[in-house]
Amino acid sequence: MEQDLLDSFLRLAVALAAGLLIGAERGWHKRSQAEGTRVTGIRTLGLSGLLGGLCALISQQLDLILLGFAFVAFTLVVLVTRIRASSETQDLGATTIIAALVTFALGAVAVLGDIAIAAAGAVVTAMLLGVKTSLHRWLSLVTEEEMLAVLKLLAMSVVLLPVLPDKGYGPWQVLNPYELWLMVVLIAGVSSLGYGAIRIAGPRRGVLLASLAGGMVSSTVVTLNFAHLSRSQDSNPRLLAAGIGLAATTMFPRCLLVAGILAPGLLPFLVWPLGLATLGGLAAAAAVWPRQAMPANRPDMPLGNPFEFITALKFGLLLALVMLLATALRLWFGDAGIFVLAAISGLADVDAATLSLARLTGQDLPLGLAALGILIAATSNSLVKVIIAASVGVRSLGIHVFVILGLALGCGGLGMALALSLAQ
Template sequence: MRYLDWLPPEATQITLVLFLAFLIGLEREERKAGGDHYAFGGVRTYPLIGLIGYVVAALANGDWAPVGLGFAVVAAFLLMSYWHKLGASGYSGVTSEMSGLATYLIGVLVCRELYWLATALTVAGLLLLEFKSRLESLARRIDPADILTFTQFLLLAAVILPLLPDEAIGRFQINPFKTWLVVVAVSAVSYGSYLLQRLHQGRDGLLLAALAGGAYSSTVTTVVMARRSAEAGSPRLYSGAILMASGVMYLRLMAFLALFNFALLQRLWPAFSALAALALLGGWLWSRSGRDGAAAGTAYQPKNPLELGAAVLFALLFIAMLVATRLAAQYLGAAGVYALAAVMGVSDVDPFIMGITQSTPALTPLPVAGSAILIAAAANNAAKGAYARALGSRETGGQSLAGLLLLAALGLLPLLWAL
């Protein structure tokens, strides 16, 4: 842009300050024109504040004390405006005053040649100002429990995880960082399914609840839906949903293998993909064949999956499974690992499979680990069929048991070939 070379660089900076501050002032002016409550400033005041920030930063010559003093002076004028607003209208919002302080900082940032940061601050401020009604509506819809749940997830992922050492410790070579990383990964999947169920509950969401619940725990989903089927009149709808939840289980396991042991994923993805597709498509077709509308909107109320006690319990179970798998592989060989897989599949496969990912291939050969995972998943499907038969209605339980036993048998077929 040689045609601008004759301009001093300060002219370009001042133009940018005026443009960004004018955008904020224009938005505030529109609020006043729209009959909004008392609003400080407009298309002239905000550009002036931006220029003040720019000039103070230029005269400070790298010293932050004058910039801070200028910020305090502008804040004092804005405080006077806020007092006047309280006395005149009783309206206590401080959005306009905070926008004025942000505009001062925009001028300072431009003077320090932090153009991207100044532009990003302006855009973020405009979005927050323009989306006022939508954001306030969202805040009214959010349950306080959801905020606590998100805070717990941040505690697990952003506070605890970085503090743990990333090195193997002890005889069993337990890595605290990788152990908690597994907890965070499982919690992230659980939290995602929890949010999906919260957003869509009561909207003909039984099949959606099955998909989201399968991403969290297909065992829990099976138990809950089996109990609900005892009060409903749609056995095919419920049994199909239970089968679909087990199909999502295979997708969840593939995601975990991709994160923690890609070599195992390479061995198991063809079988897992086929089983997931069969369960999802078969469950959907079966549920559609018997839909009579009786169970529309009967999705269960999701519970918070991120209780800190549950996270600590999962970490302990993971460590226990890791130790048990390594002991079985060391002293009992492949047969011991397979027996452990069958036993653990009766309850929850995640701790066992996550333990397998960490012990392979150092202590557990890849073929043995792949076979053990198939056995655990098949045993889990058979156990879920038994739970559905015991807890559900007669028809729902029988159909679920048949479908899950068939899925378990198909899941063992790959064992006929060397993995």
Template sequence: MNWQHFEPFLVALAIGLLLGLERERSHTRDLPAGSRSFALLSLAGAIASGIDARVVAAGAIGVAVLLAVAYRRTRADDPGTTTVIAGLVAYLLGALAYTRPAEAVALAVVVAVLLVSKARIHRFAREIVSEVELEDAIKFFVVAFVILPLLPDQAIGPYGVLNPSRIWLLVVLLTGIGWLGYIGVRALGPQRGLLVTGLAGGFVSASATTASMGRLSKTETGLRAALASALVASLATFVQLLLVIGVVDIEVLRLLWPPVLAGALVLVGVAAFVYRGGTRPDHTTAEDQDTPDEPTMRPFALRPALALATVLTLALLVSRWAADMLGPNGLVLATFAAGLADAHAGAVAAASLAAKGDVTVDAALIGVAAALGSNLLVKVILAFASGGRRFGLAFLAAMAAPAVVFGVALTLVVTLG
């Protein structure tokens, strides 16, 4: 027998002490269970799991009864039931620690965070999230976790583009980014909330994030905050581009990173300028806007997401058709068409051809530029479609300088070798 035989029991004790200490630290009144009781409950769960699963079940019933009796004695001082429930969870986590200690520890940390965050969660539920936002969150969960799993994940139609599951996943992505952006604004304020949402959403889909920010620009958040968020989403595109190209072909990456870095630095400067301007009141008039502000716009909007998902699916269909018809001989046109759906898809296709020796590295760089150009065109169109003329023009103007710098730098790299 070695120490590994005792590891599950030590993990169970640690879990129980963690939860028990949190309960004692957060309460000054009598509790139905303290730190020692929690540690013993978790250890009992591990011992029961080592005997038999039926013993675990019987033990859970016994623990529930004991905690209920203890709660009756202390409910006058502490009417809450969180400690009782946490005690039962500690027992079950102890049982889990016997077979899967890593998962038990991870879940224990999550439980501890929930217990520590009592005030923040209550404030979020009572002051940040309104009834309308809660209803929309439920709708989003239906869209994401009820409808999506029921759709077939099968490639149908021309080029297998019309995949119901993947198309609906795009709808989930669009609605999710919009909802998270709305809640981020409520929790962190218009500037910080949208900025964090834009950067995170950009690593998933910069085009979808741009569309969502265009829609949010017509709410009380204002144009500047939404525009800065859309710009940092495009910054994520640059970062992802270097990562995926580095996996495919190091030689292409060696020549591509200087132009990408130059464009990214300019984009950071433009986004910072817009963001700092967003901290000041955004004075606008009715003549400056195509659409009036909508301060009561709901965070969940399914119809715009369906429309944008249709547009992006059609773009993907066109790109697949172009790639199939043109092949390597039409690299620039093929990557341009692929970029209509995703910039990285066209860029990876060009780098893959260079890695195989089918095209030169310089030709691959031009193909990457074509994919980024067409993807920028899609973002501009989405910015106009979702945010109106004012947001669209602002996004186009803001992206002009990074695009020009990237193009000039890439031209120098290709020319000078």
């Protein structure tokens, strides 16, 4: 009996704390308003959370339907109060009403459900209320085409993905529609991190941000853009080479992330080579990086939206082709065929090679060979960037990019040897 009483007090305390937290945010947000003119604040919402907990406690003892009636009555009180206040202030926002209702509900959850869920819900609610300005600023940056692209891909993923057949089709039963589209969504999600950083901060914030964020979307596009830029009169080839090196270096942790998600068993084999390659690339880029500032009038990088359905579909087709070739070459030439495929596919897209090899580990491909194939694909892709920098940009740009990526790949090779020796 005493234990039940302590548990009830604890749950009511959490209900009160949830209301106080949300109320503190609302009170701070409306701190400029005179006392008595605010519909909700730290006291009102604190009591609302406690009220939700008390109503839940009483309903638990009598009948849970009472909690429903209490919630309806609370909603009516909040609505009437809000309507009276809005007639004086002309404020038509519904956030205050929803915040009060959520607070009451969280108080009830604290008593009837899991305390941790109620506490987490209160924190998330307060955070969501607190980032109003940032959310509105972010929405103002999103174009109609970008919003439609995101919605289309979400519809294809959330609606279509669950109903796609999860079995193999085609030659050797290699093509699994469910797995293919899941991988496409994974790559689009990773690419969106860099694309979002570029859209929010803008590529004119500096070569450092443009290189790191742009590399998450397409380091090849960054390389081509900076190579063209190196031929302008006011460019700094050392700075642009360092930027290309940074963009290309992001490929290594990106491969590690993608491979680790699909095949966690690959991580012990990839952490050393890709980790050392990343450190080597960053160190070399830092050594090449000059002290001079980047000219402010450079052009934006034409990065494609990774959420575009056509872009996702093209990558899906490329991935399907690489998967077919990976299986065929392995059947015809053994494990050596994997290395040939990795080198060739890496010329076009290192992600497709990484995904294909990670998937083959579930079909008896040794983890060490898969990791070596991924490193070969990354090497092949890096050579493409060196060729682009040397052929499109000025001579010194190609030399510096070669040095940066050469050091990164050399460190990666040492890491691969270390990983294979540790695995024995």
